[in-house]
Amino acid sequence: GAGVSQSPSNKVTEKGKDVELRCDPISGHTALYWYRQSLGQGLEFLIYFQGNSAPDKSGLPSDRFSAERTGGSVSTLTIQRTQQEDSAVYLCASSLVGGHLFFGSGTQLSVL
Amino acid sequence: KNQVEQSPQSLIILEGKNCTLQCNYTVSPFSNLRWYKQDTGRGPVSLTIMTFSENTKSNGRYTATLDADTKQSSLHITASQLSDSASYICVVSVPDSWGKLQFGAGTQVVVTP
Numbered sequence: 001g002a003g004v005s006q007s008p009s010n011k012v013t014e015k016g017k018d019v020e021l022r023c024d025p026i027s028g029h030t031a032l033y034w035y036r037q038s039l040g041q042g043l044e045f046l047i048y049f050q051g052n053s054a055p056d057k058s059g060l061p062s063d064r065f066s067a068e069r070t071g072g073s074v075s076t077l078t079i080q081r082t083q084q085e086d087s088a089v090y091l092c093a094s095s096l097v098g099g100h101l102f103f104g105s106g107t108q109l110s111v112l
Numbered sequence: 113k114n115q116v117e118q119s120p121q122s123l124i125i126l127e128g129k130n131c132t133l134q135c136n137y138t139v140s141p142f143s144n145l146r147w148y149k150q151d152t153g154r155g156p157v158s159l160t161i162m163t164f165s166e167n168t169k170s171n172g173r174y175t176a177t178l179d180a181d182t183k184q185s186s187l188h189i190t191a192s193q194l195s196d197s198a199s200y201i202c203v204v205s206v207p208d209s210w211g212k213l214q215f216g217a218g219t220q221v222v223v224t225p
Contacts, residue, residue: 004155035215042114042201042217043156056212091155098143098205101213103155 002026006092006104013082014112021077021107025094032075033093033101034067043091049075050097082111115139116216118202124222125192133219135185135202146203147176147187150218156201159187192223 005024013019025032034046045059049069060066064082069075079086087110093101119134137145144163148156160169160176162185168177173190189196199218206212 033213040217042116043215045212045215048212058212093155100146100158100161101148101156103157105153105155 004092004094004102004104006107008107009105010108012110012112015084016081018078018080019082019109021090021109023075023077023092023104025073025075025092026102029094029096030072031095031097032069034075034077035091035093037089037091046077084111087111114217116202116204116214118216118219120219122220122222124224127192127194127223127225129192131189131192131221133187133200135216137183137204137214139204139206139214141207143205143207145178145185146205147174148201148203150199150201194223194225197221197223
């Protein structure tokens with residue numbers, strides 16, 4: 001597609017359930033980023049993939065969070081045993097190295 | 113402490129007027145400084161990217177300035193339009209660490225008729 005696509009756009013889940021968030025980056029972009037944005041807050045870095053290099057996972061808040069990128073394209077962010085504090089907008093972005101980041105519209109996650 | 117501070121936190125301006133948003137950063141060294149516009153419910157959209165050697169960059173009615181000595185940047189919006197209502201985010205990148213962009217909390221701009 002022409003832009004970064006994220007799905008689902010909204011996800012409501014119960015505390016303790018696992019969720020998977022998907023990101024389809026722009027074709028040809030080697031870098032892919034996941035961020036989290038709480039209401040009224042700045043973006044919080046979660047994880048960064050660049051080509052075939054080992055991902056930078058230093059922003060993941062706990063071991064309940066994990067992400068993978070298959071075939072250098074689609075990425076999935078998984079949150080296990082969700083907690084209410086996980087409620088936020090999860091944004092994915094892709095770019096050429098050092099270039100403009102192109103963001104998806106995000107997934108609004110609500111944990112009840 | 114956030115390494116990128118933005119001010120004001122929010123502002124309201126009349127359509128047609130100009131405004132200036134401020135960004136102060138402590139990230140050092142840095143590779144480039146970016147300004148993004150984020151409409152409600154959408155992902156941020158890039159407005160400008162400036163390297164440390166650039167002083168100014170324009171994108172239509174948006175003009176960004178950078179003073180690398182004082183570690184300050186500003187975003188000037190000329191002849192504001194209702195569609196300029198959004199959050200404007202200042203972002204600083206670190207050399208050799210493209211993934212770890214430092215985001216400011218943003219300035220919420222509301223343009224009224």
